[in-house]
Amino acid sequence: MSRMVELAAAPVGTEHLAEELELGNILFFPQMPFRLNEEDGAFLLAQKQTDAGYHKNIAYRPAEDRLTGTGRMPAREAARLKSILKAYSDWAAEFLGDRIPEYKGRWIRDFASYRPIEEKGRKARLTARNDLAHVDAFPTRPTHGDRILRLFTNINPTKGRVWVTSETFEGLAERFARQVGIPKTGAGGPVFGKLAKALGIRQWARSPYDAFMLRFHDFLKQNGDFQRDCIKQQWEFPPGSCWICYTDMVSHAVLSGQFALEQTFLISRHAMALPEKSPIRILERICGHPLSN
Numbered sequence: 001m002s003r004m005v006e007l008a009a010a011p012v013g014t015e016h017l018a019e020e021l022e023l024g025n026i027l028f029f030p031q032m033p034f035r036l037n038e039e040d041g042a043f044l045l046a047q048k049q050t051d052a053g054y055h056k057n058i059a060y061r062p063a064e065d066r067l068t069g070t071g072r073m074p075a076r077e078a079a080r081l082k083s084i085l086k087a088y089s090d091w092a093a094e095f096l097g098d099r100i101p102e103y104k105g106r107w108i109r110d111f112a113s114y115r116p117i118e119e120k121g122r123k124a125r126l127t128a129r130n131d132l133a134h135v136d137a138f139p140t141r142p143t144h145g146d147r148i149l150r151l152f153t154n155i156n157p158t159k160g161r162v163w164v165t166s167e168t169f170e171g172l173a174e175r176f177a178r179q180v181g182i183p184k185t186g187a188g189g190p191v192f193g194k195l196a197k198a199l200g201i202r203q204w205a206r207s208p209y210d211a212f213m214l215r216f217h218d219f220l221k222q223n224g225d226f227q228r229d230c231i232k233q234q235w236e237f238p239p240g241s242c243w244i245c246y247t248d249m250v251s252h253a254v255l256s257g258q259f260a261l262e263q264t265f266l267i268s269r270h271a272m273a274l275p276e277k278s279p280i281r282i283l284e285r286i287c288g289h290p291l292s293n
């Protein structure tokens with residue numbers, strides 16, 4: 001199960017936050033450490049969904065300095081949104097690096113996103129639903145065992161964002177990995193790994209680990225018995241709060257909430273304080289062979 005670790009905005013002594021995260025706990029900052037000025041806040045809250053597909057998945061891609069998912073939004077508004085998300089992304093990297101120096105720079109800064117849609121009752125196909133417990137896996141960005149760390153901020157001025165968490169990946173993998181089908185092929189061999197690296201295609205090629213994690217994600221969402229019977233802990237992240245967790249470790253479902261900012265980091269598997277708690281190592285122990293190069 002996950003635990004909430006409540007923290008002040010400023011660090012206090014040695015905190016061992018990497019260990020807390022890697023164990024599957026959630027770092028919780030009740031006071032928003034990200035400074036969002038009033039006008040920008042009001043602008044974000046005005047980005048309501050007007051019809052299906054509009055403003056669905058607004059993402060800022062730091063590596064390309066590009067905003068996607070804005071649909072028919074006028075160019076001036078899109079530019080403003082991009083500058084706010086860029087500021088959030090830059091802040092998130094600085095904040096994380098300061099609070100967890102062990103991780104600093106040992107990451108790929110993945111997308112930042114803005115989530116203006118009310119999660120309660122949100123329509124989506126089953127495996128895309130946010131309100132079913134799951135661990136994250138990205139179909140388009142295989143991690144090869146690197147970790148998915150996400151930093152969320154609830155900018156809703158009046159309503160909390162409600163999550164349910166269940167067992168962490170460790171317990172879930174022990175229970176379900178064989179049912180999902182543990183990867184038998186090993187890592188594709190060192191020759192394949194070297195070749196993929198040399199050709200620059202490693203980032204697109206799924207390792208057996210990535211393929212498993214995608215299957216596992218879908219399996220959990222499709223498993224009605226699990227969804228009904230799993231242990232559930234409910235959390236409410238109040239207006240103005242911020243929280244950080246490994247979403248490949250913490251099983252989570254979003255029950256309700258509207259207007260959240262989020263930044264994803266892919267943290268190097270080699271930066272772990274507790275490497276044996278990484279999903280790839282947990283899975284390799286179950287399989288008995290390596291699952292990535």
Ligand SMILES: [Fe+2]
Pocket residue numbers: 134135136247252
């Ligand atoms: Fe998720």
